[in-house]
Amino acid sequence: MKKLLVTGASGLLGLNLALKAVxxxxxxxxxxxxxxxxxxxxxxxxxxxxxxxxxxxxVADLAPDLIIHCAALADIDKAEQHPALAEKxxxxxxxxxARAARTCGAQLVHISTDAVFDGISGDxxxxxxxxxxxxxxxxxxxxxxxxxxxxxxxxxxxxNFYGWSPTGQRSLAEFxxxxxxxxxxxxxxxxxxxxxxxxxHLAGLLLKIAELRLEGLYHVFSPQATSxxxxxxxxxxxxxxxxxxxxxxxxKEIQTGTPRSLNLSMNTDKLQAALGEALPGEAEGLQAxxxxxxxxxxxxxxxxxx
Ligand SMILES: NC(=O)c1ccc[n+]([C@@H]2O[C@H](COP(=O)([O-])OP(=O)(O)OC[C@H]3O[C@@H](n4cnc5c(N)ncnc54)[C@H](OP(=O)(O)O)[C@@H]3O)[C@@H](O)[C@H]2O)c1
Numbered sequence: 001m002k003k004l005l006v007t008g009a010s011g012l013l014g015l016n017l018a019l020k021a022v023x024x025x026x027x028x029x030x031x032x033x034x035x036x037x038x039x040x041x042x043x044x045x046x047x048x049x050x051x052x053x054x055x056x057x058x059v060a061d062l063a064p065d066l067i068i069h070c071a072a073l074a075d076i077d078k079a080e081q082h083p084a085l086a087e088k089x090x091x092x093x094x095x096x097x098a099r100a101a102r103t104c105g106a107q108l109v110h111i112s113t114d115a116v117f118d119g120i121s122g123d124x125x126x127x128x129x130x131x132x133x134x135x136x137x138x139x140x141x142x143x144x145x146x147x148x149x150x151x152x153x154x155x156x157x158x159x160n161f162y163g164w165s166p167t168g169q170r171s172l173a174e175f176x177x178x179x180x181x182x183x184x185x186x187x188x189x190x191x192x193x194x195x196x197x198x199x200x201h202l203a204g205l206l207l208k209i210a211e212l213r214l215e216g217l218y219h220v221f222s223p224q225a226t227s228x229x230x231x232x233x234x235x236x237x238x239x240x241x242x243x244x245x246x247x248x249x250x251x252k253e254i255q256t257g258t259p260r261s262l263n264l265s266m267n268t269d270k271l272q273a274a275l276g277e278a279l280p281g282e283a284e285g286l287q288a289x290x291x292x293x294x295x296x297x298x299x300x301x302x303x304x305x306x
Pocket of ligand 1: 112160
């Protein structure tokens with residue numbers, strides 16, 4: 001059985017990915033940070049990635065065939081307030097992990113973000129020049145560049161996704177679901193565009209990218225962009241909730257604090273060509289999100305945090 005190390009295994013992507021990988025026959029070890037994992041069908045360890053000097057020995061001990069690096073300081077506002085922490089976790093830790101992966105001959109898939117773009121033009125391809133506009137984005141771009149420099153064969157997967165998370169509140173879909181279910185009004189941004197994949201689909205694609213031994217930069221997104229408002233309406237309709245509770249709002253009229261890119265619609269032609277298949281679109285993603293809710297996944301994820 002091939003060994004997979006998932007970092008960030010207590011997070012939205014990492015936990016969903018680790019569970020999917022177990023189902024796909026991988027021998028999974030999941031590293032979390034502050035939150036311990038329990039009742040999960042894989043080996044779970046708490047490893048502080050801020051201890052940069054300890055990373056290579058831990059990776060060498062495990063000798064994984066594949067590492068999918070999902071851990072990050074992924075809270076945009078927190079990154080803005082703590083730039084040194086963001087730099088260490090989003091740029092220096094991935095560099096150390098890349099060095100460790102290369103040394104022990106493990107494949108590496110490093111998770112990055114659509115936020116490396118300024119959101120002015122949209123339909124971004126891998127060949128487009130990034131222009132990060134906040135600390136989170138700058139440090140994630142620095143992480144991409146450090147990983148590619150140290151280990152050019154590593155995959156850099158830029159992603160955006162939604163799904164059920166161990167906190168019940170990490171993704172935008174959960175935000176709409178939770179607020180609308182308790183009949184609270186929310187803003188839905190009509191001028192912010194993104195191309196999110198359902199996390200279950202993203203997990204499958206990341207494993208496929210590794211199995212095909214792709215290398216370099218890939219945009220791993222839904223081929224269909226949507227506004228955050230329209231996405232909220234789709235979530236409301238999926239669960240039979242009241243879509244009139246979503247106020248169509250222009251972010252650029254009310255934006256304060258951390259700057260956020262507006263048009264992060266993404267082009268996925270390169271990945272679709274490499275896989276030789278179409279990527280799952282919005283309807284397919286939302287159906288899978290709904291089916292996992294019916295199957296009790298949200299409660300299982302919440303129960304995974306000790
Ligand atoms: N969510 C999105 O829509 C989105 C969009 C674009 C890109 N991304 C990227 O996708 C990846 C996963 O994001 P996510 O939303 O799943 O993140 P998340 O839910 O916030 O999870 C972050 C993970 O990183 C771990 N972590 C944080 N500090 C750590 C430390 N010092 N040592 C070890 N682990 C640490 C956390 O562990 P503990 O909680 O146990 O400390 C947690 O498991 C990130 O690279 C993010 O930049 C996310």
